[in-house]
Amino acid sequence: MISIQLPDGSKREFPGPVTIAEVAASIGAGLAKAALAGRVGQGENARVVDTSYLMEADTSLAIITDKDSAGLDVIRHSTAHLLAYAVKELFPEAQVTIGPTIENGFYYDFAYKRPFTPDDLIAIEKKMGDLAKKDEKVERRVLPRDEAVSYFKSLGEHYKAEIIESIPADQDVSLYSEGAFTDLCRGPHVPSTGKLKHFKLMKVAGAYWRGDHRNEQLQRIYGTAWATKDDLQKYLTLLEEAEKRDHRKLGRELDLFHIDDHAPGVVFWHPNGWTVWQAVEQYMRQVYRDNGYNEVKGPQILDKTLWEKTGHWDKYRENMFTTESEKRDYALKPMNCPGHILIFNQGIKSYRDLPVRYGEFGQCHRNEPTGGLHGIMRVRGFTQDDGHIFCTEDQILQECVDFTALLQKVYQDFGFTDIIYKVATRPEARIGSDEVWDKAEQALIESLRATGSEFEIAPGEGAFYGPKIEYTLKDALGRHWQCGTIQVDFSMPQRLNAEYVTDTSERQHPVMLHRAILGSLERFIGILIEQHAGALPVWLAPTQVVVLNITDSQAEYVKEVAKTLQKQGLRVKLDLRNEKITYKIREHSLQKVPYILVVGDKEKDAGAVAVRARGNQDLGVMSLDSFSQRIAQDIASKA
Numbered sequence: 108m109i110s111i112q113l114p115d116g117s118k119r120e121f122p123g124p125v126t127i128a129e130v131a132a133s134i135g136a137g138l139a140k141a142a143l144a145g146r147v148g149q150g151e152n153a154r155v156v157d158t159s160y161l162m163e164a165d166t167s168l169a170i171i172t173d174k175d176s177a178g179l180d181v182i183r184h185s186t187a188h189l190l191a192y193a194v195k196e197l198f199p200e201a202q203v204t205i206g207p208t209i210e211n212g213f214y215y216d217f218a219y220k221r222p223f224t225p226d227d228l229i230a231i232e233k234k235m236g237d238l239a240k241k242d243e244k245v246e247r248r249v250l251p252r253d254e255a256v257s258y259f260k261s262l263g264e265h266y267k268a269e270i271i272e273s274i275p276a277d278q279d280v281s282l283y284s285e286g287a288f289t290d291l292c293r294g295p296h297v298p299s300t301g302k303l304k305h306f307k308l309m310k311v312a313g314a315y316w317r318g319d320h321r322n323e324q325l326q327r328i329y330g331t332a333w334a335t336k337d338d339l340q341k342y343l344t345l346l347e348e349a350e351k352r353d354h355r356k357l358g359r360e361l362d363l364f365h366i367d368d369h370a371p372g373v374v375f376w377h378p379n380g381w382t383v384w385q386a387v388e389q390y391m392r393q394v395y396r397d398n399g400y401n402e403v404k405g406p407q408i409l410d411k412t413l414w415e416k417t418g419h420w421d422k423y424r425e426n427m428f429t430t431e432s433e434k435r436d437y438a439l440k441p442m443n444c445p446g447h448i449l450i451f452n453q454g455i456k457s458y459r460d461l462p463v464r465y466g467e468f469g470q471c472h473r474n475e476p477t478g479g480l481h482g483i484m485r486v487r488g489f490t491q492d493d494g495h496i497f498c499t500e501d502q503i504l505q506e507c508v509d510f511t512a513l514l515q516k517v518y519q520d521f522g523f524t525d526i527i528y529k530v531a532t533r534p535e536a537r538i539g540s541d542e543v544w545d546k547a548e549q550a551l552i553e554s555l556r557a558t559g560s561e562f563e564i565a566p567g568e569g570a571f572y573g574p575k576i577e578y579t580l581k582d583a584l585g586r587h588w589q590c591g592t593i594q595v596d597f598s599m600p601q602r603l604n605a606e607y608v609t610d611t612s613e614r615q616h617p618v619m620l621h622r623a624i625l626g627s628l629e630r631f632i633g634i635l636i637e638q639h640a641g642a643l644p645v646w647l648a649p650t651q652v653v654v655l656n657i658t659d660s661q662a663e664y665v666k667e668v669a670k671t672l673q674k675q676g677l678r679v680k681l682d683l684r685n686e687k688i689t690y691k692i693r694e695h696s697l698q699k700v701p702y703i704l705v706v707g708d709k710e711k712d713a714g715a716v717a718v719r720a721r722g723n724q725d726l727g728v729m730s731l732d733s734f735s736q737r738i739a740q741d742i743a744s745k746a
Contacts, residue, residue: 109125111165125161127144127147127159128158134170138170138172142298143302145171146169147167148166155295157247157296158298159298181295182303185300186235187206187215187330189235194231201218202264203266204316211331212329213331214329216314216325218323219326232306235303245284245296245299246284246285247281247283248281252274252278255282258282305332305333305338307330307331308329310328314478345584354484354632355483358380361641361649361699363383363636364376372486373487374488391492391517391625392468394624403447405443405446405450406440407470409446410437411436411438414445416445417603419441423441423473426474426475427472441471441473442471444599444619448605451605452606457607458608460607462499464496464497468491468493469490470490472489482633484630489628493623495619496620497605499618503546503620504550507576507593507620510622511555511576518578521745522639526580526581530555530565531576534571537569543597547595570596572596572599574594576592576593577591590630593621595619596619600619605619644745648699652680652700652702655705656706657706657708660708664706671735700721701720702718704719705719715728
């Protein structure tokens with residue numbers, strides 16, 4: 108007898124080996140129809156397998172349906188294979204390569220003699236629907252490696268053959284077949300193609316074979332798949348909203364910035380965009396001053412030998428921009444940390460001086476692949492609100508507590524209240540004693556508990572030199588953006604000989620806390636633009652007030668109003684053009700200016716202004732003093 112334990116604690120007995128599909132059928136016809144896969148085993152030994160998987164010994168089992176996250180992943184993985192099936196049906200000469208799941212969907216890479224067109228995508232999606240309706244059974248078989256290589260070579264699938272050839276010769280490989288299509292895959296997959304009903308192909312992009320730009324370029328078709336029609340529609344609606352909020356589109360419409368082919372991956376900030384940048388930077392500069400940070404500035408170019416000492420040269424060489432002068436090799440800094448240690452090393456530091464906190468708006472350069480660049484969210488030249496704290500082991504906890512509380516305040520001021528916290532703990536390959544790691548990890552955990560923050564543990568995901576907290580923002584559309592971090596580093600201070608004098612007159616290496624709140628300012632401003640759909644809060648808006656006249660007779664009064672508001676520190680523009688007032692109001696409304704002040708003869712005679720707030724709100728006529736108080740309150744409250 109074989110005993111199968113179910114999630115509710117009940118057990119089912121079977122006279123011999125039994126498949127997951129058979130267990131589901133023994134429970135009920137509804138579950139048998141809904142079953143997509145099964146999870147066998149428990150804890151770290153648990154794995155998701157096909158419904159045809161044969162259980163030959165006692166085990167635990169959870170039946171996976173489309174209501175489970177694992178079930179959705181199976182659907183997406185299977186839909187990627189359905190995509191490849193459809194492409195091969197329509198374009199037999201195309202070669203299939205790899206097709207994994209990704210967040211919210213999947214992709215598949217193809218080698219084909221010409222670019223796929225939008226019309227091709229429509230035809231492929233229709234063919235996918237036709238194949239799914241056939242409800243063909245998905246079957247798994249296992250072949251020896253060399254036999255599998257021969258099989259795919261016989262089909263002309265040289266990319267697949269190359270993948271299999273990289274597998275050790277003594278290993279078997281699993282293949283999945285549905286109808287006339289067979290693919291290499293570990294699985295699991297849905298029992299039949301009829302389970303795949305709610306999908307859509309999204310776009311085509313370029314991709315290099317095995318992610319290496321030295322290899323041939325392939326075509327990557329992206330798609331999304333969901334358990335229900337409603338889920339698919341909600342996702343497509345979300346994408347429509349995200350497209351409206353796309354920072355690249357709004358960057359053009361609001362004249363904030365542009366990216367130029369003469370400097371790929373580097374931002375050209377226009378006056379409006381640079382105004383936003385300055386508002387963010389000056390705010391963060393005040394945060395530095397109010398929280399015990401000394402602002403510093405390190406050089407852009409540093410000798411190669413420094414990067415060799417820190418280990419960056421070995422790990423990040425391909426992503427570093429280099430240059431040569433007088434037979435010495437230099438690199439543009441990809442990060443600010445070594446420079447801050449060199450500043451710390453100037454002069455003797457006592458334990459009484461610690462903690463030492465440095466902050467820098469440090470411009471860094473990383474040679475990101477062209478295909479990975481994305482507006483101002485992913486660039487080659489960026490500025491970090493970078494900070495490093497040099498402290499003793501006993502000071503780690505308090506510094507982490509203070510940092511988490513500070514980060515929460517900053518995010519709240521920028522309009523983010525939903526933060527996800529993750530503590531990444533020690534990896535197997537690491538430096539430092541377990542005692543020191545215990546202290547560092549506990550400090551990070553306690554810092555989150557002290558601020559009442561719920562968090563998750565990511566075992567083994569810390570750096571080799573120390574654990575870290577990752578702070579992830581959740582925006583208005585529910586998207587996640589990992590921005591802030593604090594990392595405990597025992598290594599770099601030792602590598603660069605940073606020391607302080609202890610209370611017993613001994614030399615000791617400090618602990619270095621790497622911390623950033625916004626991360627890349629470019630990326631954070633892009634997030635802000637999308638979070639607020641371009642309608643930035645008053646304190647961040649490039650133009651806070653625009654003053655309009657109805658006729659030329661109010662021009663001088665309008666200039667006085669503008670000058671008065673400018674003296675109060677507001678960012679004000681005048682519009683004295685000889686245009687209809689409705690035209691001018693509409694134009695500035697499209698520019699998402701928070702306040703539009705309209706002046707006619709009545710307002711001029713009363714020494715007042717007619718106030719319109721963003722969102723087509725008519726606030727009526729008010730005195731200039733009343734308006735000044737209102738906007739000052741908006742700015743002070745970060746509303």
